[in-house]
Amino acid sequence: MSFNQDLDEHGAWRKQFALRLKLLSEWLTDRDLMEAGVRERLEQLHQQVRDDRIMVAFVAEFSRGKSELINAIFFANYGRRIMPASAGRTTMCPTELGYDPEVPVCLRLLPIETRLQPQSLLDWRNAPDKWERVELDVNDPRQVAKAIQKVAEVRRVSQHEAESLGFWNDELPEDNPPMGTDGLVEVPKWRHALINLPHPLLRQGLVILDTPGLNAIGAEPELTVSLLPQAHAIVFILAADTGVTKSDLTIWRQYLAPQDGEIDARLVVLNKIDTMWDALSSPEQVDLQIAAQRTDSAETLGLQPSQVLAVSAQKGLLAKISRDASLLEASKLMDLETALGQGMLEQRRRILRASVSRGIQLLRQETGQLVHTRARDLVEQIQELEGLRGKNVGVIRQMRLRIEQEQADFDASGAKIQAVRSVHLRLLKDLFSLLGYTHLRNEVSALARALKQPGIKLGVRRAYNHTFERLGSDLQRADKVAGEIQSMLEGSFRSLNAEYGFSLQPPSPPQLQQYARDLEAIERSHLQYLSLGNALRLAQPEFAERLARALISRLRVVYETAVNEIELWNKSAAAQLDAQLRERRRNFTRRIEAVSRIQQAAGGLDDRIRELQGQQADLHVADAHLAELTEHLLTQPQEPVRDTATA
Structure with missing residues (x-):
């Protein structure tokens, strides 16, 4: 399949998942199983799949046909070029193409002068009034193409x-x-461009990053230390007739070469193979020349030959527009689309589904605990009522008094439960302080000062090492505190289970080790600027200032993500305890109501037992159906989803 077909399939899975999650949510609400922790987990799963983005970054020196390749793969259905790709100047600023339904269909442009101000690019994204906006008419491809020409200004x-x-x-x-x-x-003229376009692929979460040439790449550190490292695939374009030039090799070594232990999702494209189609050479001879160029390029860049593909973007675009199958085959464009789909997209899909699978298992566990609590309470109520058969009014009255006393004792135990919460919150406060923005800013301040010093920065590598050692140490301490909280929760939950008959299970602890890997990736992306070739650029105060801002901006995203995971963990534990407290109080109320009904009517005992047995049967069916619904969330869509939640 082509990349477009693969992305269509991935988009279909995401839509089906959202619908199935909605059905599950409605089913849980109808059965009074939508507790706070369950709702939080559902919202997280929905947001995770809804907001999933697949970023493909296209990187090249000028005049390699990068924008034409984007046109050929993604915009041929417009019947013309959308990204500026004619002879001469093309994309001059980093340009992101995506789709956000909350934002008008438009082109937004950030003036280049914002580089002189202290805000990071991430900060500017949250200041929409500072961007120039150009409306786009999706029904007029000519207007869209003309508007997007502004990225070349x-x-x-x-x-x-x-x-x-x-x-x-x-x-x-x-x-x-x-x-x-x-x-x-x-x-x-512009520092950054954002194109919000309801293209079918962009609707499905694809983000295309079109980068300018070497000079502009090096001048915007936030691009190379934040955006490019976060791309799920990087397509590096070379000219087929020249192969790897000196400037190509500089871009590759400084910004794109995979680091040790990094998942390699890079493809190199030798573009413009049509320039090698020679009437004086046979097709076989041309193929041999292209194959030799692919081999040489792979060796120069340290890649496998399978990671270097040769295409003609211009002929591929022409073939798609004119529906010329033979020209499309000769352009080899579909080979590139297949490589993108089978490599990058399939890898991204596996990561997302593994993460979603873990979330669904936790959802099933949390909801299952609630079902189990209700089932156990029903068994206890039935046994209690069975014991009243043949008993006189005095015994029944005595039972009511006993239940009321149990309820009073349970309500009086709130101080002990509150003590558990207090210790938990105190430890959480320590954890949040280690990962808070104020602490992060203080840890990075020494490095920021070193970067901002004038002249050649001989000690900046040492400052980087010290800073990331401290950040890594902080993360280890945070992981240790999280472990202490988890141990405390396990002990407290065991005690509460034994004393009050709860069925509390501590939620899975946050996986903070993954953020240590994120720190390592950030450090690697920054160390490229400490090479001898970048020493002179780093000596510029303005550049060093932008690099420092880019660092703190990217670190803040990592830390905020870690804090969000900890907050979900905390809410899951608290919501579970709250849910079982509510269930216990409801249970006392139901037991007292049942005894009152029995006191008032002679036949009330048998009726109440049958009623509880019916609830038992319903709960058993609900538990089986819950397993079916959660399992259904992970299956591949084969046909339109039916409303199975009504079963």
Whole structure:
């Protein structure tokens, strides 16, 4: 299948999952099983699948046909080019294409001057009024294409301003843009572009990142240390006739080469193979030349030959628009789409479904505990009422008094349960302080100062090492505190189960080790800037300031994600205890009501026992159906979903 077909299938699974989750939610609500912890878990699963994004980053030096490749893979159905890909200047700023139904269909552009201000790119994303907005008419491909041409706009500025913006360095003359006779140089007009377009693939969670050339990549550290490392696949485009040039190799080594232990989701594309179609050479000879270029490129970049593909984006786009099957086959474009689908997309799908599977198992466990509690209470009530057969009014009255006394004793035990909560909250406060933004900012402050010092930064590598050692140590301490909380929960829950007959089970503890791996990835992405080749760039105060902001911005995302996981863990434990407290209080109320009915009517005992037995049978059926519904969430969609929750 092509990448488009694979993504369609993935999108169908996500839609089916959302519908099945909705049916499960309604079913739980109808059976009074929608406790706070269960609702929290359902919302997390829904958000996890709804907000899942698959980012494919396209990276290349200028004039490699990158934008044309994006047009050919994703926008041929428009019948024309959408991304600017004509001869001359194309994409000048990092451009993200995605779809958010909460945002108008438009192009948003962040002025390049924002580089001179202290906010990070992440901060600017949360300030929509600072972006220039251009409306897009999805029914007019020509208007869309014309509007998106703005990503190619430039400004002419003085050398001093170009230096402040990060596009000029006297120590790196080969990277500087050419200066005009008027003493001005061209720089991108925009720092970043966001295109919100209801394209079928973008609707399904695809995000396309179109990056500019080497000079612009290096000038925006937040792109290389945040966006590119988070991409699920990177497509690096070369020219088929030249292979790996010096500037291509610089981009690869500094920003794209996979690190040890990193899942390698990189594809290299030798584009413009049509330039090698030579009337004086046989097709076999051309194929041999292309194969040799693929082998040489793979060896130069340290990749497997299967990771280097040769295509003609321009011929592939033309073939799709004109529906020319033979030209499409000759372009080899479908080979690339298949590699994207079978490699990157399938890998992403496995990760998402494994994560969702874990969430569903926890949901099943939490809901199952509630069903078990109710089933046990029903058994106790039936046994209690069975013991009243043949007893006189005095015995029944005595039983009511006993139940009321049990209820009073249970209500008086609230202090002990509150003590458990207090210890839990105190330890949680310590945990949140270790992962809070204030603590993070303090830990990174020394590194930020080292980066902002003027001139060559000889000690900055040491500052990076010390900072990440401290962050790693903090994460280990947080993991230890989480372990202490988990042990306390297990002990407290065992005690409460023994004393009050609860069926509390401590939730699975947060997996903080994964965030240690995130820290390692962030450190690796930053260390590329400490190489000798980047020493001069790093000496620029403005660049170092942007690098420091990019660091704290990305670390903040990691820490916030960790805190969110801890909060869910805490809510799961608290909600479970609250649910069983409520069930116990309801149980006391039901028992007193049952005895009252028996006191008032001679036949009330048998009627109440039959009523409870009917509830037992219903609960048994509900438990089996719950297992069926949760299992159904993980199955692949084969046909339209039917409303199975009414069973």
